[in-house]
Amino acid sequence: xxxxxxTTGRSAGALTRxxxxxxxxxxxDLADRLTAEILSGDVARPAGLTHDLWDAxxxxxxxxxxAILDPSRRADLRWARxxxxxxxxQGLPLDQLLRSYRLAGRVFWESxxxxxxxxxxxxxxxARVPAPxxxxxxxxxxxxxxxxxxxx
Numbered sequence: 722x723x724x725x726x727x728t729t730g731r732s733a734g735a736l737t738r739x740x741x742x743x744x745x746x747x748x749x750d751l752a753d754r755l756t757a758e759i760l761s762g763d764v765a766r767p768a769g770l771t772h773d774l775w776d777a778x779x780x781x782x783x784x785x786x787x788a789i790l791d792p793s794r795r796a797d798l799r800w801a802r803x804x805x806x807x808x809x810x811q812g813l814p815l816d817q818l819l820r821s822y823r824l825a826g827r828v829f830w831e832s833x834x835x836x837x838x839x840x841x842x843x844x845x846x847x848a849r850v851p852a853p854x855x856x857x858x859x860x861x862x863x864x865x866x867x868x869x870x871x872x873x
Contacts, residue, residue, distance in 0.1 A: 736837050736840060737789060737833065737837065738789060738790060739837070739840060740833045740834075740836040740837040740840070741786045741789040741790055741833065742786075742790060743836045743839075744782075744786050744832055744833065744836055745783075745786060747832065747836075748779055748782055748783055748786075749779070751778075751779075751782050751828060751829070751832055752775055752778040752779035752782060753775070754828055755778040755782065755824060755825055755828045756774050756775045756778050758824050758828065759774065759778070759820075759821050759824055760774070762820065762824075766813070766817065770808070770811055770812075770813055777804055778825065780800060781797070781800060781801070781804065781825055782825065782828075782829060784796050784797035784800045785797055785825075785829050801822070805818060
């Protein structure tokens with residue numbers, strides 16, 4: 722890796738960490754947005770699976786922020802496993818659970834980009850920004866995991 726690539730990687734990492742640290746204050750709003758997006762697309766969420774949805778969104782988003790700020794501590798992976806297991810036991814169909822995870826990734830990514838743009842208004846490289854949105858938009862309910870169109 723040449724010096725320019727190392728410098729760009731470090732500055733991108735620093736920008737991402739700054740953006741993530743600023744998302745902490747927006748967590749309630751992000752959880753509201755994610756909860757609304759999940760519920761807006763659920764056809765028939767099993768009864769009883771909405772009472773803790775906001776809390777699950779808030780905790781999951783917080784773990785995502787923490788994973789960026791301290792990559793050595795990956796509570797987000799343990800949380801995802803525990804939540805997935807609990808939702809399966811509660812009867813949530815797998816496609817709805819996967820859709821929720823994809824939406825969480827999209828909401829998180831878009832928020833990071835938005836906050837990062839406040840520090841550096843130049844648009845991020847095209848190759849990095851559309852990918853999460855593209856995956857989230859084509860992999861809705863009924864689209865099997867991994868059955869994505871080829872990248873342009």
